[in-house]
Amino acid sequence: MTMAFNVEYSNSFLNKIKQISDEELQLIGNFISAFHKSGFGGLPGRNKPSTGVSQNYIGRVKLIQFAIKHNLWHYHIGFKFYNKRKKFGYWTSEYIVHYQKLSPTSIRLIAYDSHPPFRMPRKDSLA
Numbered sequence: 001m002t003m004a005f006n007v008e009y010s011n012s013f014l015n016k017i018k019q020i021s022d023e024e025l026q027l028i029g030n031f032i033s034a035f036h037k038s039g040f041g042g043l044p045g046r047n048k049p050s051t052g053v054s055q056n057y058i059g060r061v062k063l064i065q066f067a068i069k070h071n072l073w074h075y076h077i078g079f080k081f082y083n084k085r086k087k088f089g090y091w092t093s094e095y096i097v098h099y100q101k102l103s104p105t106s107i108r109l110i111a112y113d114s115h116p117p118f119r120m121p122r123k124d125s126l127a
Contacts, residue, residue: 005039007032008108012125016112027077028097028112039105045076046092049101050120063120070126071101074115098125 017025034043050072053063066072074096076082082091098111098121111121 003039003105005036006102006106007035008102008106010108010110010125011127013109013111020112024077024079024095024112027079028109031075031077031097032109035107043075044091045078045082046086046090047073047075049073050098050118053120054118066120066123072098072110072121073101073107074098074118076115100126 017028031043031045040047050067051064053060053067057063076091076093076096078091078093079095080093082093084091086092094114096113096115096118097109098113100108100110102108111125113119113121
C-alpha cells in the first residue's frame with residue numbers, strides 16, 4: 001500500500017508565490033512533487049527544523065519556542081542554484097520554503113524567503 005503525503009498552504013504563502021518567478025515556482029513545485037511521491041526521503045536540498053537559531057540572534061529563546069510551538073521547518077529549494085559541496089541531501093541554497101510539519105506525512109507551506117540571514121517566518125504567515 002502506498003502512503004499518502006499531503007501538502008497544505010497558508011493564505012500568506014499563496015499570496016507570496018503570486019510575486020515570484022516561474023523558475024522559483026518550478027523549484028517549489030519540484031519540492032511539492034517530491035514530497036507527494038515519497039515524503040521527506042530523497043529530497044536533494046537541506047531540510048531541517050527551524051529551531052537551530054544562531055547564538056547571535058537577540059531573542060533567540062523566543063524564536064526557538066515559536067518554532068517548536070508551530071512545528072516550523074525549512075527546506076532549501078535550490079534557487080538560484082544548489083551549493084553542491086556537501087553530499088546529496090545536504091545541499092543548501094539562497095532561498096528556502098518555510099513549512100509546518102503537521103505529521104510525518106503532512107506539511108503546510110507558510111513562507112518563502114531568502115537565506116542567509118535566516119529569518120523566522122512571522123506569525124501572520126501561519127494564516
